[in-house]
Amino acid sequence: MPRYLVCNADETEPGTFKDRYLMEFLPHLLIEGLLIASYALGSHSTYIYIRGEYAWIPDILEEAIAEAKQNGWLGKNIQGTGFDLEIYVQRGGGAYICGEETALIESLEGKRGNPRIKPPFPAVKGLWQCPTVVNNVETLAAVVPIINIGGEEYAKIGIGKSTGTKLISACGNIKKPGVYEIDMTISVEEFIYSDEYCGGIPKGRRLKACIPGGSSVPILPANLLLKTAKGEARMMTYESLNDGGFATGSMMGSGGFVVLDEDQCVVRNTYTLARFYHHESCGQCSPCREGTGWMKRVLHNIEYGKGKMSDIDLLWDIQRKIEGNTICPLGDAAAWPVAAAIRHFRDEFEWHVKNPNAAQQRNFGIAHYADPLPVAAAAV
Amino acid sequence: MAEEKKLFKVKIDNISVEVEPGTTILNAARQIGGDIVPPAMCYYSKLEGSGGKCRTCLVKVTKGSEADPRPMPKLVASCRTTVMDGMEVANITSPEVQDARKGVVEFLLLNHPLDCPICDQAGECHLQDLGYEHGADGTRYEFKRRTFDQIDIGDNIKLHMTRCILCYRCVYTADQLTNRREHGILGRGEHSEISTYIHKALDNEFIGNVIDVCPVGALTDRTFRFKNRVWFLKPVDAHRNCDKCCGKTVLWMRGDEIFRVTARKDKYGEVEDFICDTCRFDTKETSAWTIEGPRKIDRHSVISQGHYVGTVKPKDTIVEVMDGRQPRLLMDIHSISQVNRPEIDLSKIDGPAHSDDFNNAKS
Numbered sequence: 001m002p003r004y005l006v007c008n009a010d011e012t013e014p015g016t017f018k019d020r021y022l023m024e025f026l027p028h029l030l031i032e033g034l035l036i037a038s039y040a041l042g043s044h045s046t047y048i049y050i051r052g053e054y055a056w057i058p059d060i061l062e063e064a065i066a067e068a069k070q071n072g073w074l075g076k077n078i079q080g081t082g083f084d085l086e087i088y089v090q091r092g093g094g095a096y097i098c099g100e101e102t103a104l105i106e107s108l109e110g111k112r113g114n115p116r117i118k119p120p121f122p123a124v125k126g127l128w129q130c131p132t133v134v135n136n137v138e139t140l141a142a143v144v145p146i147i148n149i150g151g152e153e154y155a156k157i158g159i160g161k162s163t164g165t166k167l168i169s170a171c172g173n174i175k176k177p178g179v180y181e182i183d184m185t186i187s188v189e190e191f192i193y194s195d196e197y198c199g200g201i202p203k204g205r206r207l208k209a210c211i212p213g214g215s216s217v218p219i220l221p222a223n224l225l226l227k228t229a230k231g232e233a234r235m236m237t238y239e240s241l242n243d244g245g246f247a248t249g250s251m252m253g254s255g256g257f258v259v260l261d262e263d264q265c266v267v268r269n270t271y272t273l274a275r276f277y278h279h280e281s282c283g284q285c286s287p288c289r290e291g292t293g294w295m296k297r298v299l300h301n302i303e304y305g306k307g308k309m310s311d312i313d314l315l316w317d318i319q320r321k322i323e324g325n326t327i328c329p330l331g332d333a334a335a336w337p338v339a340a341a342i343r344h345f346r347d348e349f350e351w352h353v354k355n356p357n358a359a360q361q362r363n364f365g366i367a368h369y370a371d372p373l374p375v376a377a378a379a380v
Numbered sequence: 381m382a383e384e385k386k387l388f389k390v391k392i393d394n395i396s397v398e399v400e401p402g403t404t405i406l407n408a409a410r411q412i413g414g415d416i417v418p419p420a421m422c423y424y425s426k427l428e429g430s431g432g433k434c435r436t437c438l439v440k441v442t443k444g445s446e447a448d449p450r451p452m453p454k455l456v457a458s459c460r461t462t463v464m465d466g467m468e469v470a471n472i473t474s475p476e477v478q479d480a481r482k483g484v485v486e487f488l489l490l491n492h493p494l495d496c497p498i499c500d501q502a503g504e505c506h507l508q509d510l511g512y513e514h515g516a517d518g519t520r521y522e523f524k525r526r527t528f529d530q531i532d533i534g535d536n537i538k539l540h541m542t543r544c545i546l547c548y549r550c551v552y553t554a555d556q557l558t559n560r561r562e563h564g565i566l567g568r569g570e571h572s573e574i575s576t577y578i579h580k581a582l583d584n585e586f587i588g589n590v591i592d593v594c595p596v597g598a599l600t601d602r603t604f605r606f607k608n609r610v611w612f613l614k615p616v617d618a619h620r621n622c623d624k625c626c627g628k629t630v631l632w633m634r635g636d637e638i639f640r641v642t643a644r645k646d647k648y649g650e651v652e653d654f655i656c657d658t659c660r661f662d663t664k665e666t667s668a669w670t671i672e673g674p675r676k677i678d679r680h681s682v683i684s685q686g687h688y689v690g691t692v693k694p695k696d697t698i699v700e701v702m703d704g705r706q707p708r709l710l711m712d713i714h715s716i717s718q719v720n721r722p723e724i725d726l727s728k729i730d731g732p733a734h735s736d737d738f739n740n741a742k743s
């Protein structure tokens with residue numbers, strides 16, 4: 001039975017653009033990683049499933065694949081080893097859900113991109129019912145340095161379980177947005193403020209909140225972002241970002257680091273995210289299909305001065321009934337940002353309900369969440 | 381060498397059952413039967429790949445298996461989760477499951493038009509049953525509900541997408557019973573809609589079965605539309621020699637008249653055998669059928685309320701009294717009165733029934 005390797009280059013998570021960088025500027029790194037991984041897995045046909053909106057990147061990849069072929073690194077009997085490999089680039093139609101591995105496989109097979117019900121997992125029954133491994137672009141590109149310097153050496157980078165390097169795509173209210181490779185030894189504070197990375201926040205504004213790992217992970221207010229609930233400095237590591245669980249922590253997620261300054265409105269931000277998840281739900285299962293639209297509409301009311309106090313509890317209840325009850329994690333991803341926003345910024349929601357006119361006239365929320373905290377009775 | 385079949389021991393709501401490996405939790409629960417069977421709005425045992433979508437059948441696995449007793453972290457869809465030896469499952473004994481199910485029912489009803497008073501499915505609708513058993517009294521949804529235009533799928537089937545709960549059963553039916561794929565889902569998320577590919581009429585001998593598999597009134601029989609309320613009709617088992625299907629059906633009759641023909645359904649509302657469109661839409665004369673007897677409807681829907689035993693065809697009638705009409709096959713005779721409690725077998729009463737008959741029976 002054939003086995004397949006599929007490279008997930010669907011990168012649609014808002015705030016995430018690290019895979020784009022790798023494919024645009026280092027396509028051969030990805031091809032080398034794919035070659036090694038395909039050899040290890042015994043895959044002779046390997047696919048790169050790329051996000052439809054990355055319209056110019058397939059050409060870059062195709063060109064690199066042609067170059068690799070010309071030099072005997074792809075095709076039949078690669079470098080005399082007897083190993084054959086073809087890499088195919090497949091463009092998606094522009095759906096976030098096709099980044100979910102089983103929806104991706106359905107889409108690759110030419111079907112509607114609905115996530116499959118698991119089990120069976122792709123490693124057992126994946127592409128065309130054959131064993132399949134789906135990995136992210138960054139994961140596959142990381143294979144190369146691991147093979148080159150050896151796993152042990154590579155694991156010496158970083159601290160704790162956060163070994164190796166990680167690409168962070170930083171955006172939002174920072175002076176130097178872009179993709180940064182970090183070795184997971186620095187603190188969040190250093191990452192935001194040091195000139196080597198984000199360079200601080202423009203116009204002398206203060207930090208209010210941050211979504212540290214792509215739109216699906218919980219948003220954190222400045223105080224919990226810079227320091228954990230235990231009062232330790234929060235580090236840019238898997239463990240530290242997750243410290244405190246969802247109550248007071250967040251996740252590394254996809255490495256999409258979105259910074260919000262004191263002039264940003266958390267309600268508006270949450271509404272924007274809810275619109276995204278509503279638009280991207282595949283509609284297969286009822287909690288996500290119906291719940292995402294409901295949350296979007298309730299958030300719209302609050303943001304546009306038509307909200308009620310009870311709407312905040314209603315939102316909490318809706319997200320609670322979506323989370324964990326759906327086929328694929330998109331339901332959770334839609335629920336978490338809403339939950340975190342209410343958990344940490346409840347009075348900003350309440351302010352919108354109590355001041356409907358002001359909420360419509362100004363486009364920002366309550367500044368007292370901004371660092372340093374707490375700012376006593378900030379002007380509302 | 382005959383392989384020895386090892387059965388898996390499973391406990392659902394503290395009731396033990398032994399089932400074959402590969403059985404789903406839902407089917408294990410159905411083997412036990414009764415209240416502990418999770419409701420299923422999308423799973424359909426006769427349709428491959430069905431299930432997992434509506435999420436009404438969510439249960440809690442409190443013990444994974446004998447070998448790995450850890451509980452499962454999330455609620456699982458019982459229709460798509462297979463049992464392990466020693467597994468323990470909580471359905472009605474878990475408040476968490478009940479709460480989640482209530483949420484799912486609310487989601488399913490969120491955009492539902494609740495037009496039961498003008499819906500042909502009312503009385504035999506799974507969503508009505510589900511809402512009645514697990515739903516809330518009112519809605520918390522304050523927004524406009526989504527609507528779609530009605531579509532005629534050929535001469536016989538009406539698609540009323542506004543009522544659809546997107547269970548995908550009709551899609552699997554069209555895919556698995558008919559040889560061409562013309563029926564599927566267009567659009568995404570909340571805007572998904574069932575469609576015959578760009579409104580192409582499905583012309584296939586078995587397509588009428590989509591009406592039977594539809595749990596709600598989204599797909600209805602145009603030959604029956606608005607003709608009668610299902611609970612006024614008498615279901616009888618009947619058969620005929622059919623060269624296309626099993627020919628075993630249920631006729632829904634009033635007097636001598638056949639109002640509609642459906643497949644026979646079990647207590648979970650699943651058809652026993654699919655029937656062809658000729659039997660369903662085009663064979664409505666009583667003479668074409670051999671009537672076997674009343675069909676007992678084993679569901680809690682309204683349709684199961686019309687209990688009656690014995691179909692009687694009166695032999696001697698006075699033609700003048702009947703206005704010259706010939707006697708009809710079924711005289712709408714209820715042998716058991718459901719109206720006057722306690723239940724009384726009317727045939728046991730000598731002569732016309734009198735209130736005393738009931739009063740005496742009570743004491």
Ligand SMILES: Cc1cc2nc3c(=O)[nH]c(=O)nc-3n(C[C@H](O)[C@H](O)[C@H](O)COP(=O)(O)O)c2cc1C
Binds near residue numbers: 009011099136
């Ligand atoms: C809704 C949804 C969208 C996803 N989108 C992506 C994506 O765009 N890119 C990606 O690499 N993984 C995405 N994933 C994760 C994949 O399902 C899968 O876990 C990942 O490709 C595994 O790669 P890794 O183990 O190398 O990280 C998504 C998951 C979900 C639930």
Ligand code: SF4
Binds near residue numbers: 097115327332
């Ligand atoms: S959770 Fe949402 S995106 Fe995932 S399968 Fe269900 S409806 Fe589709």
Ligand code: SF4
Binds near residue numbers: 543550
């Ligand atoms: S039309 Fe009926 S059977 Fe088809 S998906 Fe909708 S509810 Fe299910």
Ligand code: FES
Binds near residue numbers: 438457
């Ligand atoms: S019956 Fe199991 S999810 Fe619908």
